Amino acid sequence: MKQSEQKKLDEKLLMHDFNYDDVHGQRYLSAKNMAEQYTKMENAVAVLSNMARDVSYICYGHLGSKMGLGHDNEEVESIWEKKILDRVHPDDATEKIAWELQFHSFIKQQPEDQRADYYLQHFLRMKDADGIYHTLRHKIFYLDYDTNDNVLLVLCLYTIVNENHGVAGIVNSLDDTIVRASTVNTQGILSERECEILQMIRHGYASKHIADQLCISVNTVNNHRQNIMRKLHCQNTTEAVSVARKLGLLTAE
Numbered sequence: 001m002k003q004s005e006q007k008k009l010d011e012k013l014l015m016h017d018f019n020y021d022d023v024h025g026q027r028y029l030s031a032k033n034m035a036e037q038y039t040k041m042e043n044a045v046a047v048l049s050n051m052a053r054d055v056s057y058i059c060y061g062h063l064g065s066k067m068g069l070g071h072d073n074e075e076v077e078s079i080w081e082k083k084i085l086d087r088v089h090p091d092d093a094t095e096k097i098a099w100e101l102q103f104h105s106f107i108k109q110q111p112e113d114q115r116a117d118y119y120l121q122h123f124l125r126m127k128d129a130d131g132i133y134h135t136l137r138h139k140i141f142y143l144d145y146d147t148n149d150n151v152l153l154v155l156c157l158y159t160i161v162n163e164n165h166g167v168a169g170i171v172n173s174l175d176d177t178i179v180r181a182s183t184v185n186t187q188g189i190l191s192e193r194e195c196e197i198l199q200m201i202r203h204g205y206a207s208k209h210i211a212d213q214l215c216i217s218v219n220t221v222n223n224h225r226q227n228i229m230r231k232l233h234c235q236n237t238t239e240a241v242s243v244a245r246k247l248g249l250l251t252a253e
Contacts, residue, residue, distance in 0.1 A: 024144065024146070027144050027152075028050055031048050031143055031155065032048060032057050035048040035057060035059050035155060038059075038155075038157055039059040042157065042159055043062050044157045044159045045059070045067070045157070046058070046059040047081045047084065048153065049079040049153070049155075050079070050152070051079060051150065051151055051152050052152055054077070054078060055075055055076065055077055055078070056075065056078060056079055056080070056081055057073065057074075058074050058081055058084075059073045060072060063158070063159065066160075067087070067126065067129065067134070068128050068129025069083060070083065087126045088125070088126055089127070091125075092124040094239055094242050095124070096122070096138070097243055098243050098246040099122045100120070101186065101232075101247065102120075102170070102184050103118075103140060103170055104151075105189065106179065106183075106184045106185075107142055107151075108149075109185060112145075115145075116142075118171065118173070119139055119170070119173060120139065120169075120170050120171070121137060121166065121168060121169065121170075121171050122168040122169070123135055123137055123161060126158070134160060135160075135162075135165075136159060136160060136161060137157075137159045137160075137161045137166065138156065138157070139156065139157040140156050141154070141155040142154055186247045186248060186249065187248075189231060189232070190249055194224055195244075195250065197210055197214075197221060197228070198237070198240060198250065199250055199251060201225070201237050201240075201241065207221040207225070228240050228244075
């Protein structure tokens with residue numbers, strides 16, 4: 001994932017005044033042990049992201065060795081596992097962003113006592129050290145929140161996929177059902193004005209034309225464009241249009 005594409009999820013996950021205490025530190029240590037066990041039990045690469053500290057604890061295991069990612073465990077100074085994300089197929093990056101934004105929006109709408117019942121599962125292609133792509137199952141779990149309801153700990157698991165592919169979506173682990181896309185409300189991600197401008201960008205209109213149509217300055221339009229890309233965690237407006245369409249933020253043609 002490109003650096004500029006991380007801004008939207010940074011906003012959702014990092015740009016908060018976190019309110020936590022020593023209990024959180026103990027939960028982080030427990031979650032590290034959990035990540036290590038998942039790595040061993042499922043032959044997974046496990047990434048435990050600590051939002052408050054902006055660090056990730058990565059456990060590579062056998063799959064990490066097979067993919068040429070690394071060995072053993074390490075803690076890195078970012079919640080974004082760059083070594084792993086740089087291996088994701090470019091065509092799958094937009095899907096990954098859209099799924100994660102949907103999951104975050106969905107979880108925030110659930111009662112606190114039910115949030116642990118859900119995880120996100122989707123599939124992506126990742127290349128090994130020889131440049132050969134493999135399909136991996138990517139699961140995301142939210143493990144902990146602070147007193148302001150900000151996500152504190154996120155666990156990502158990457159496992160190899162062959163015959164047991166499964167279905168992409170948000171899963172209720174309590175009854176193994178897929179959450180219907182129609183129940184996930186993502187409308188608040190962009191403002192009404194941002195959606196309007198992105199719709200015009202989708203039709204190929206330049207900033208000057210958009211400004212004239214909406215009776216605002218070109219500078220204001222460009223500011224909206226930057227905010228759209230930041231919120232949708234995208235590098236350019238082409239990617240932003242694609243992500244917005246997947247999230248249902250743009251009207252149908």
